[in-house]
């Protein structure tokens with residue numbers, strides 16, 4: 001089998017590793033310059049920000065076994081964050097399952113999982129075409145033919161443009177929707193300690209603040225703060241003026257942290273057009289005739305869901 005995998009995020013890497021474990025090699029293509037997709041790190045001079053996934057939790061036994069190996073390899077660490085939740089009625093502890101992060105940065109885990117895989121970066125796929133074998137057509141006008149099967153792990157809004165219209169599961173792909181999220185990154189000249197490491201908030205333009213420098217293994221010489229906008233607010237303002245979005249998020253975060261952030265030496269805003277699940281088929285993956293659509297949007301919308309979905313896509317061929 002000669003399999004093409006679209007996307008080098010957690011789902012694509014998981015699919016490729018499952019195939020490799022069963023003696024099947026695959027070629028992964030991704031439009032980005034690095035692996036990891038939304039489990040990513042933004043570099044800005046001396047500052048580094050986990051601007052996508054903040055942490056992940058582990059419930060599945062097989063996923064746990066993988067994470068235990070990654071901890072042993074030094075690329076994942078538990079994060080015993082001082083986590084608070086602010087909602088109507090006041091402030092409380094933000095309790096839940098144990099949290100894990102990539103170490104020393106979020107993309108350490110996908111980079112580790114990418115080792116030894118056949119990955120082609122900077123390759124945006126425009127179309128997947130079915131013939132005797134499958135052909136991938138790229139944005140730059142080139143194409144690559146001869147694939148026996150295709151696993152797509154790109155977000156549904158992109159997948160519905162790329163996958164063939166006669167894919168039997170195309171309707172499920174088309175009806176899956178994702179929320180937008182703005183990520184505000186604030187770099188300070190010294191680390192800060194607000195008394196908490198994460199603050200989840202309700203009913204505000206933002207829903208999350210993390211003191212990134214409080215995560216294990218991060219540069220302790222500078223301060224880094226990550227702020228995420230709330231899903232409904234983000235959807236409503238997806239195309240709003242970026243300066244306005246940044247100002248609103250800065251003001252809201254400053255008030256919560258009780259510190260003016262607008263004079264920080266580094267401020268940047270990133271928009272994730274496809275950040276988290278709004279509607280999902282809620283299956284591990286969508287299987288057609290030698291073509292499978294997978295990704296976190298199929299199953300749970302988080303890092304563990306992405307890993308499970310990618311593995312299920314590979315198993316569909318095995």
Ligand SMILES: Cc1cc2nc3c(=O)[nH]c(=O)nc-3n(C[C@H](O)[C@H](O)[C@H](O)COP(=O)(O)OP(=O)(O)OC[C@H]3O[C@@H](n4cnc5c(N)ncnc54)[C@H](O)[C@@H]3O)c2cc1C
Nearest residue numbers: 007009010011031037038053054055125295296302303306
């Ligand atoms: C702001 C934010 C906060 C989050 N917080 C958490 C959290 O705290 N905990 C948690 O568990 N999860 C969190 N998540 C979700 C988590 O990041 C995802 O569930 C997981 O990383 C998804 O992996 P994936 O492989 O399914 O998709 P992705 O990571 O999106 O990978 C898809 C890949 O496909 C590539 N691609 C897309 N289109 C094309 C194309 N046409 N051609 C080639 N390549 C293409 C993309 O570049 C990308 O690398 C967060 C996500 C965001 C954005």
